[in-house]
Amino acid sequence: MEQNKDINQFDIPLAKRTYLKNDKLILLKRLLIFSPFLIILFSISIFRLTRDIELRSYNNINFQAERNHDHRILGHLPYEEISKEKLVLIEPNIEVHIDMRDSLLKMREEAKKDGIFLVFLSGYRSINLQKDIFYSLKSIRNQDASERARVSAPPGYSEHSTGFAIDIGDATERETDFETEFENTEAFRWLKKNAARFHFKLSFNKNNKYIDYEPWHWRYEGSIEALKVFETSNREL
Numbered sequence: 001m002e003q004n005k006d007i008n009q010f011d012i013p014l015a016k017r018t019y020l021k022n023d024k025l026i027l028l029k030r031l032l033i034f035s036p037f038l039i040i041l042f043s044i045s046i047f048r049l050t051r052d053i054e055l056r057s058y059n060n061i062n063f064q065a066e067r068n069h070d071h072r073i074l075g076h077l078p079y080e081e082i083s084k085e086k087l088v089l090i091e092p093n094i095e096v097h098i099d100m101r102d103s104l105l106k107m108r109e110e111a112k113k114d115g116i117f118l119v120f121l122s123g124y125r126s127i128n129l130q131k132d133i134f135y136s137l138k139s140i141r142n143q144d145a146s147e148r149a150r151v152s153a154p155p156g157y158s159e160h161s162t163g164f165a166i167d168i169g170d171a172t173e174r175e176t177d178f179e180t181e182f183e184n185t186e187a188f189r190w191l192k193k194n195a196a197r198f199h200f201k202l203s204f205n206k207n208n209k210y211i212d213y214e215p216w217h218w219r220y221e222g223s224i225e226a227l228k229v230f231e232t233s234n235r236e237l
């Protein structure tokens with residue numbers, strides 16, 4: 001009897017311990033069984049959340065584009081061709097809008113006083129000339145339209161057809177003409193510091209998503225007509 005008692009005394013705590021162990025095991029097993037479902041559920045909710053965020057920003061972009069009605073093509077805005085009467089010749093091959101002639105020539109004079117020699121590379125370009133540039137260079141360089149549009153505007157979409165755009169080089173460093181390296185010239189440094197005084201602004205800066213940085217390309221915004229022409233471009237998207 002006494003032996004039995006002893007056994008019972010030992011059995012009970014042992015049984016209890018086993019029971020506790022089983023309880024933890026069951027919990028662990030349940031967790032293991034359900035964990036794939038939990039992971040799937042978690043993944044689905046993350047997927048839905050990111051998709052919602054993407055959709056929301058996509059709709060927002062569409063809404064903004066619609067509201068602005070800016071009709072861009074490959075990142076370029078449409079520009080009308082200036083009427084011939086408003087064009088003036090400032091150099092044998094360079095015509096510009098009459099509104100910007102005085103300011104442009106004054107800027108070159110002021111630069112010269114500082115020992116900087118600006119050279120005008122390209123002013124007004126007709127839509128037909130732009131057509132030649134865009135399509136001929138595109139085929140020479142074997143680029144598709146969007147690649148080409150990064151460095152040249154499609155015909156009808158160039159600021160040059162307004163007469164308010166001017167490409168500028170450094171007379172002492174002609175190898176940088178139409179090159180990004182122009183930004184390292186004294187002429188560019190001077191323009192960055194002083195062009196605004198003459199109402200000139202860099203059109204395609206480094207933040208532009210579609211069009212490559214063009215440190216040589218400046219536009220005039222010193223008249224109401226010019227401001228109207230570039231109003232859409234100046235509006236923040």
Ligand SMILES: [Zn+2]
Nearest residue numbers: 165166167217
């Ligand atoms: Zn240009």
